[in-house]
Amino acid sequence: MTVRPVRTAALIGAPTDVGAADRGSSMGPEALRVAGLGDAIARHGLKVIDRGNVGGPPNPAQPPVGGYRHRAEVFEWNRNVHDAVYRDLEQGNLPVLLGGDHSLGIGTISAVARHCRENGKDLRILWLDAHADFNTSELSPSGNLHGMPLACLCGFGPRELVELGGAAPAISPRWIRQIGIRSVDSGEKRFVHEQGLEVFDMRSVDEMGVRQVMDLALADMHANTHLHVSFDVDFLDPEIAPGVGTTVPGGPSYREAQLCMEMIADTGALASLDIVELNPALDVRNKTAALAVDLIESLFGKSTLIRRRFSEQARHPLRQKINKRAYGREQAAAGGKH
Numbered sequence: 001m002t003v004r005p006v007r008t009a010a011l012i013g014a015p016t017d018v019g020a021a022d023r024g025s026s027m028g029p030e031a032l033r034v035a036g037l038g039d040a041i042a043r044h045g046l047k048v049i050d051r052g053n054v055g056g057p058p059n060p061a062q063p064p065v066g067g068y069r070h071r072a073e074v075f076e077w078n079r080n081v082h083d084a085v086y087r088d089l090e091q092g093n094l095p096v097l098l099g100g101d102h103s104l105g106i107g108t109i110s111a112v113a114r115h116c117r118e119n120g121k122d123l124r125i126l127w128l129d130a131h132a133d134f135n136t137s138e139l140s141p142s143g144n145l146h147g148m149p150l151a152c153l154c155g156f157g158p159r160e161l162v163e164l165g166g167a168a169p170a171i172s173p174r175w176i177r178q179i180g181i182r183s184v185d186s187g188e189k190r191f192v193h194e195q196g197l198e199v200f201d202m203r204s205v206d207e208m209g210v211r212q213v214m215d216l217a218l219a220d221m222h223a224n225t226h227l228h229v230s231f232d233v234d235f236l237d238p239e240i241a242p243g244v245g246t247t248v249p250g251g252p253s254y255r256e257a258q259l260c261m262e263m264i265a266d267t268g269a270l271a272s273l274d275i276v277e278l279n280p281a282l283d284v285r286n287k288t289a290a291l292a293v294d295l296i297e298s299l300f301g302k303s304t305l306i307r308r309r310f311s312e313q314a315r316h317p318l319r320q321k322i323n324k325r326a327y328g329r330e331q332a333a334a335g336g337k338h
Protein backbone atom coordinates (compact mmCIF):
# COMPACT_ATOMS: atom_id res chain seq x y z
CA MET A 1 0.00 0.00 0.00
CA THR A 2 1.30 3.44 -0.86
CA VAL A 3 1.03 6.12 1.77
CA ARG A 4 0.25 9.49 0.25
CA PRO A 5 2.10 12.39 1.86
CA VAL A 6 -0.12 14.92 3.62
CA ARG A 7 -0.69 17.90 1.36
CA THR A 8 -0.30 21.37 2.85
CA ALA A 9 -2.74 24.16 2.02
CA ALA A 10 -1.25 27.63 2.48
CA LEU A 11 -3.71 30.43 3.19
CA ILE A 12 -2.44 33.72 1.77
CA GLY A 13 -4.47 36.86 2.47
CA ALA A 14 -4.44 39.87 0.15
CA PRO A 15 -6.58 42.51 1.85
CA THR A 16 -7.10 45.03 -0.92
CA ASP A 17 -9.86 46.47 -3.09
CA VAL A 18 -7.67 48.62 -5.38
CA GLY A 19 -9.00 46.82 -8.47
CA ALA A 20 -12.68 47.14 -7.60
CA ALA A 21 -15.41 49.75 -7.96
CA ASP A 22 -16.72 49.44 -4.39
CA ARG A 23 -14.62 49.50 -1.25
CA GLY A 24 -14.81 46.59 1.20
CA SER A 25 -13.43 43.41 -0.38
CA SER A 26 -10.21 44.35 1.41
CA MET A 27 -11.90 42.92 4.53
CA GLY A 28 -12.47 39.56 2.82
CA PRO A 29 -9.48 37.62 4.20
CA GLU A 30 -10.40 38.19 7.85
CA ALA A 31 -14.08 37.41 7.23
CA LEU A 32 -13.10 34.06 5.67
CA ARG A 33 -10.80 33.27 8.60
CA VAL A 34 -13.49 34.22 11.11
CA ALA A 35 -15.94 31.93 9.27
CA GLY A 36 -13.52 29.04 9.87
CA LEU A 37 -11.87 28.51 6.48
CA GLY A 38 -8.68 26.99 7.88
CA ASP A 39 -10.47 24.40 10.04
CA ALA A 40 -12.86 23.52 7.20
CA ILE A 41 -9.94 22.61 4.94
CA ALA A 42 -8.07 20.84 7.73
CA ARG A 43 -11.08 18.51 8.26
CA HIS A 44 -10.34 16.96 4.86
CA GLY A 45 -6.92 15.53 5.33
CA LEU A 46 -4.81 18.58 4.56
CA LYS A 47 -2.39 20.35 6.80
CA VAL A 48 -3.20 24.07 6.84
CA ILE A 49 -0.71 26.89 7.28
CA ASP A 50 -1.95 30.46 7.49
CA ARG A 51 0.75 32.69 5.98
CA GLY A 52 -1.04 35.83 7.16
CA ASN A 53 -1.46 38.65 4.66
CA VAL A 54 0.77 39.99 1.92
CA GLY A 55 1.14 43.76 2.00
CA GLY A 56 0.59 46.52 -0.51
CA PRO A 57 -0.36 50.16 -0.91
CA PRO A 58 -3.61 51.63 0.43
CA ASN A 59 -6.54 52.40 -1.87
CA PRO A 60 -6.01 55.96 -3.14
CA ALA A 61 -9.65 56.17 -4.38
CA GLN A 62 -8.69 57.93 -7.61
CA PRO A 63 -10.49 58.01 -10.97
CA PRO A 64 -9.06 56.00 -13.91
CA VAL A 65 -5.98 57.34 -15.69
CA GLY A 66 -5.29 56.18 -19.25
CA GLY A 67 -8.08 53.61 -19.04
CA TYR A 68 -7.02 52.00 -15.74
CA ARG A 69 -7.91 52.80 -12.16
CA HIS A 70 -5.07 52.35 -9.67
CA ARG A 71 -2.77 50.68 -12.19
CA ALA A 72 0.37 51.11 -10.06
CA GLU A 73 -1.32 49.89 -6.87
CA VAL A 74 -2.87 46.88 -8.62
CA PHE A 75 0.56 45.98 -9.97
CA GLU A 76 2.23 46.22 -6.57
CA TRP A 77 -0.38 44.00 -4.88
CA ASN A 78 -0.23 41.46 -7.68
CA ARG A 79 3.55 41.29 -7.64
CA ASN A 80 3.46 40.49 -3.93
CA VAL A 81 0.70 37.93 -4.42
CA HIS A 82 2.61 36.34 -7.32
CA ASP A 83 5.74 35.98 -5.18
CA ALA A 84 3.88 34.48 -2.20
CA VAL A 85 1.86 32.03 -4.31
CA TYR A 86 4.91 30.99 -6.33
CA ARG A 87 6.91 30.32 -3.15
CA ASP A 88 4.24 27.94 -1.84
CA LEU A 89 3.88 26.15 -5.19
CA GLU A 90 7.64 25.57 -5.24
CA GLN A 91 7.33 23.93 -1.83
CA GLY A 92 4.68 21.57 -3.18
CA ASN A 93 1.87 23.30 -1.30
CA LEU A 94 -1.64 24.15 -2.41
CA PRO A 95 -1.98 27.94 -2.24
CA VAL A 96 -5.36 29.41 -1.28
CA LEU A 97 -5.52 33.12 -2.02
CA LEU A 98 -7.99 35.02 0.14
CA GLY A 99 -9.00 38.22 -1.66
CA GLY A 100 -9.40 40.90 -2.09
CA ASP A 101 -10.81 41.84 -5.45
CA HIS A 102 -10.55 39.68 -8.55
CA SER A 103 -7.65 41.62 -10.11
CA LEU A 104 -5.53 39.50 -7.73
CA GLY A 105 -6.17 36.54 -10.04
CA ILE A 106 -3.46 38.04 -12.23
CA GLY A 107 -0.91 37.48 -9.47
CA THR A 108 -2.01 33.98 -8.48
CA ILE A 109 -2.50 32.62 -11.98
CA SER A 110 0.75 34.17 -13.28
CA ALA A 111 2.51 32.27 -10.51
CA VAL A 112 0.56 29.07 -11.20
CA ALA A 113 1.28 29.31 -14.94
CA ARG A 114 4.98 29.85 -14.23
CA HIS A 115 5.04 26.83 -11.92
CA CYS A 116 3.31 24.70 -14.58
CA ARG A 117 5.76 25.84 -17.31
CA GLU A 118 8.73 24.98 -15.12
CA ASN A 119 7.36 21.58 -14.12
CA GLY A 120 5.89 20.46 -17.45
CA LYS A 121 2.32 20.48 -16.19
CA ASP A 122 -0.82 21.26 -18.14
CA LEU A 123 -2.91 24.05 -16.66
CA ARG A 124 -6.68 24.18 -16.53
CA ILE A 125 -8.46 27.20 -15.05
CA LEU A 126 -12.04 27.01 -13.81
CA TRP A 127 -13.43 30.53 -13.52
CA LEU A 128 -16.57 30.56 -11.35
CA ASP A 129 -18.01 34.06 -11.73
CA ALA A 130 -21.04 36.13 -12.74
CA HIS A 131 -18.72 38.14 -15.00
CA ALA A 132 -16.33 37.15 -17.76
CA ASP A 133 -13.55 39.48 -16.42
CA PHE A 134 -12.19 39.69 -19.97
CA ASN A 135 -12.23 43.46 -20.41
CA THR A 136 -9.47 45.67 -21.75
CA SER A 137 -8.99 49.40 -21.17
CA GLU A 138 -10.59 50.06 -24.58
CA LEU A 139 -13.61 47.87 -23.84
CA SER A 140 -14.11 48.54 -20.12
CA PRO A 141 -16.71 51.14 -19.24
CA SER A 142 -15.16 51.65 -15.77
CA GLY A 143 -11.38 51.14 -15.96
CA ASN A 144 -11.57 48.83 -12.92
CA LEU A 145 -8.92 46.15 -13.19
CA HIS A 146 -11.03 43.52 -11.40
CA GLY A 147 -12.95 43.28 -14.69
CA MET A 148 -9.76 42.57 -16.67
CA PRO A 149 -7.72 39.76 -15.03
CA LEU A 150 -8.30 37.05 -17.65
CA ALA A 151 -7.58 39.44 -20.52
CA CYS A 152 -4.31 40.47 -18.79
CA LEU A 153 -3.34 36.82 -18.32
CA CYS A 154 -4.05 36.15 -22.01
CA GLY A 155 -1.76 39.02 -23.02
CA PHE A 156 -4.13 41.99 -23.28
CA GLY A 157 -3.48 44.67 -20.66
CA PRO A 158 -0.80 46.84 -19.05
CA ARG A 159 2.63 45.44 -19.84
CA GLU A 160 3.75 45.06 -16.22
CA LEU A 161 0.68 42.93 -15.44
CA VAL A 162 0.83 40.92 -18.66
CA GLU A 163 4.50 40.03 -17.99
CA LEU A 164 4.18 39.50 -14.25
CA GLY A 165 5.01 35.77 -14.29
CA GLY A 166 8.04 36.07 -16.59
CA ALA A 167 6.46 34.91 -19.87
CA ALA A 168 3.77 36.67 -21.86
CA PRO A 169 1.05 35.74 -22.34
CA ALA A 170 0.91 33.72 -19.13
CA ILE A 171 -1.92 31.49 -20.33
CA SER A 172 -3.87 30.50 -23.44
CA PRO A 173 -7.61 31.21 -23.64
CA ARG A 174 -8.00 27.49 -24.44
CA TRP A 175 -7.10 26.59 -20.86
CA ILE A 176 -10.05 28.52 -19.41
CA ARG A 177 -13.50 27.18 -18.57
CA GLN A 178 -15.95 29.81 -17.30
CA ILE A 179 -19.02 28.79 -15.32
CA GLY A 180 -22.05 30.81 -14.18
CA ILE A 181 -21.47 33.85 -16.41
CA ARG A 182 -24.47 36.18 -16.69
CA SER A 183 -23.11 39.72 -17.07
CA VAL A 184 -20.76 40.60 -19.94
CA ASP A 185 -20.16 44.11 -21.33
CA SER A 186 -21.03 44.48 -25.02
CA GLY A 187 -17.50 44.92 -26.41
CA GLU A 188 -16.25 42.25 -24.02
CA LYS A 189 -18.83 39.83 -25.42
CA ARG A 190 -17.29 40.03 -28.87
CA PHE A 191 -13.75 39.74 -27.50
CA VAL A 192 -14.59 36.62 -25.47
CA HIS A 193 -16.01 35.08 -28.64
CA GLU A 194 -13.00 36.09 -30.80
CA GLN A 195 -10.54 34.64 -28.32
CA GLY A 196 -12.44 31.36 -28.17
CA LEU A 197 -13.05 31.13 -24.42
CA GLU A 198 -15.13 28.14 -23.33
CA VAL A 199 -18.02 29.80 -21.50
CA PHE A 200 -20.80 27.94 -19.72
CA ASP A 201 -23.14 30.82 -19.00
CA MET A 202 -26.27 30.58 -16.86
CA ARG A 203 -28.27 29.71 -19.95
CA SER A 204 -26.18 26.56 -20.38
CA VAL A 205 -26.68 25.76 -16.70
CA ASP A 206 -30.44 26.21 -17.19
CA GLU A 207 -30.51 24.09 -20.33
CA MET A 208 -28.07 21.31 -19.45
CA GLY A 209 -27.96 21.40 -15.68
CA VAL A 210 -24.85 21.62 -13.52
CA ARG A 211 -24.04 17.93 -13.97
CA GLN A 212 -23.56 18.11 -17.72
CA VAL A 213 -21.92 21.54 -17.65
CA MET A 214 -19.33 20.34 -15.15
CA ASP A 215 -18.79 17.07 -17.03
CA LEU A 216 -17.89 19.14 -20.09
CA ALA A 217 -15.84 21.73 -18.19
CA LEU A 218 -13.82 19.02 -16.47
CA ALA A 219 -13.42 16.78 -19.52
CA ASP A 220 -10.01 15.98 -21.00
CA MET A 221 -8.04 16.46 -17.82
CA HIS A 222 -5.36 13.89 -17.06
CA ALA A 223 -2.92 12.90 -14.34
CA ASN A 224 -0.57 15.74 -15.24
CA THR A 225 -3.19 18.53 -15.11
CA HIS A 226 -2.86 21.32 -12.55
CA LEU A 227 -6.40 22.51 -11.83
CA HIS A 228 -6.73 26.10 -10.64
CA VAL A 229 -10.12 27.29 -9.39
CA SER A 230 -10.83 31.01 -9.32
CA PHE A 231 -13.95 31.38 -7.19
CA ASP A 232 -15.55 34.82 -7.36
CA VAL A 233 -18.20 34.82 -4.65
CA ASP A 234 -20.54 36.81 -6.96
CA PHE A 235 -20.82 33.53 -8.93
CA LEU A 236 -23.53 32.61 -6.40
CA ASP A 237 -27.08 33.89 -6.54
CA PRO A 238 -27.29 37.15 -4.52
CA GLU A 239 -30.29 35.74 -2.62
CA ILE A 240 -27.90 33.38 -0.83
CA ALA A 241 -24.72 35.47 -1.16
CA PRO A 242 -25.45 39.18 -0.66
CA GLY A 243 -21.93 40.07 0.55
CA VAL A 244 -20.37 41.02 -2.78
CA GLY A 245 -19.87 44.35 -4.59
CA THR A 246 -21.33 43.46 -7.97
CA THR A 247 -24.41 41.29 -7.49
CA VAL A 248 -26.11 39.87 -10.57
CA PRO A 249 -29.41 38.04 -10.11
CA GLY A 250 -29.98 34.56 -11.51
CA GLY A 251 -26.89 32.77 -10.25
CA PRO A 252 -26.50 29.18 -9.10
CA SER A 253 -28.55 28.06 -6.10
CA TYR A 254 -27.05 26.52 -2.98
CA ARG A 255 -27.52 22.98 -4.32
CA GLU A 256 -26.20 23.84 -7.77
CA ALA A 257 -23.11 25.45 -6.28
CA GLN A 258 -22.55 22.44 -4.01
CA LEU A 259 -22.71 20.08 -6.97
CA CYS A 260 -20.14 22.22 -8.84
CA MET A 261 -17.76 22.00 -5.91
CA GLU A 262 -18.34 18.27 -5.34
CA MET A 263 -17.69 17.46 -8.99
CA ILE A 264 -14.45 19.46 -8.92
CA ALA A 265 -13.43 17.61 -5.73
CA ASP A 266 -14.10 14.27 -7.46
CA THR A 267 -11.37 15.02 -10.03
CA GLY A 268 -8.74 15.08 -7.28
CA ALA A 269 -6.86 17.61 -9.43
CA LEU A 270 -7.39 20.82 -7.44
CA ALA A 271 -3.94 22.35 -6.96
CA SER A 272 -4.54 26.07 -6.30
CA LEU A 273 -7.48 28.31 -5.45
CA ASP A 274 -8.61 31.95 -5.32
CA ILE A 275 -11.55 33.08 -3.18
CA VAL A 276 -12.29 36.67 -4.17
CA GLU A 277 -14.74 39.58 -4.09
CA LEU A 278 -16.26 38.74 -0.72
CA ASN A 279 -17.31 42.13 0.70
CA PRO A 280 -18.06 42.00 4.44
CA ALA A 281 -19.28 45.63 4.39
CA LEU A 282 -22.24 44.45 2.30
CA ASP A 283 -22.76 41.12 4.07
CA VAL A 284 -25.35 40.12 6.69
CA ARG A 285 -23.77 38.76 9.88
CA ASN A 286 -20.96 37.16 7.82
CA LYS A 287 -23.38 34.74 6.17
CA THR A 288 -21.79 35.02 2.72
CA ALA A 289 -18.38 34.21 4.22
CA ALA A 290 -19.90 31.21 6.03
CA LEU A 291 -21.50 30.03 2.78
CA ALA A 292 -18.20 30.42 0.92
CA VAL A 293 -16.46 28.33 3.60
CA ASP A 294 -19.20 25.68 3.40
CA LEU A 295 -18.70 25.44 -0.38
CA ILE A 296 -14.91 25.38 -0.07
CA GLU A 297 -15.28 22.46 2.31
CA SER A 298 -17.10 20.58 -0.45
CA LEU A 299 -14.38 21.60 -2.89
CA PHE A 300 -11.91 19.85 -0.60
CA GLY A 301 -13.99 16.68 -0.47
CA LYS A 302 -16.76 17.02 2.10
CA SER A 303 -19.62 14.75 1.07
CA THR A 304 -22.76 13.44 2.73
CA LEU A 305 -21.84 9.79 2.15
CA ILE A 306 -18.78 7.80 1.22
CA ARG A 307 -19.64 7.61 -2.43
CA ARG A 308 -18.86 4.77 -4.78
CA ARG A 309 -16.35 5.58 -7.47
CA PHE A 310 -17.89 6.12 -10.89
CA SER A 311 -16.62 2.73 -12.14
CA GLU A 312 -18.21 1.06 -9.13
CA GLN A 313 -21.52 2.79 -9.72
CA ALA A 314 -22.01 0.56 -12.79
CA ARG A 315 -21.93 -2.45 -10.44
CA HIS A 316 -24.42 -0.93 -7.98
CA PRO A 317 -27.19 -3.53 -7.37
CA LEU A 318 -29.90 -1.03 -8.30
CA ARG A 319 -28.07 -0.10 -11.49
CA GLN A 320 -27.72 -3.78 -12.42
CA LYS A 321 -31.43 -4.34 -11.84
CA ILE A 322 -32.28 -1.41 -14.13
CA ASN A 323 -29.83 -2.61 -16.79
CA LYS A 324 -31.25 -6.13 -16.65
CA ARG A 325 -34.77 -4.80 -17.12
CA ALA A 326 -33.66 -2.62 -20.06
CA TYR A 327 -31.83 -5.61 -21.57
CA GLY A 328 -34.95 -7.75 -21.21
CA ARG A 329 -37.02 -5.10 -23.03
CA GLU A 330 -34.44 -4.88 -25.82
CA GLN A 331 -34.45 -8.64 -26.24
CA ALA A 332 -38.24 -8.72 -26.35
CA ALA A 333 -38.28 -5.91 -28.93
CA ALA A 334 -35.62 -7.63 -31.03
CA GLY A 335 -37.47 -10.94 -30.77
CA GLY A 336 -40.70 -9.31 -31.85
CA LYS A 337 -39.25 -8.46 -35.25
CA HIS A 338 -38.89 -12.09 -36.28
Ligand SMILES: [Mn+2]
Nearest residue numbers: 102129133232
Ligand atom coordinates in the same frame (compact mmCIF):
# COMPACT_ATOMS: atom_id res chain seq x y z
MN1 LIG B 1 -14.69 38.21 -11.07
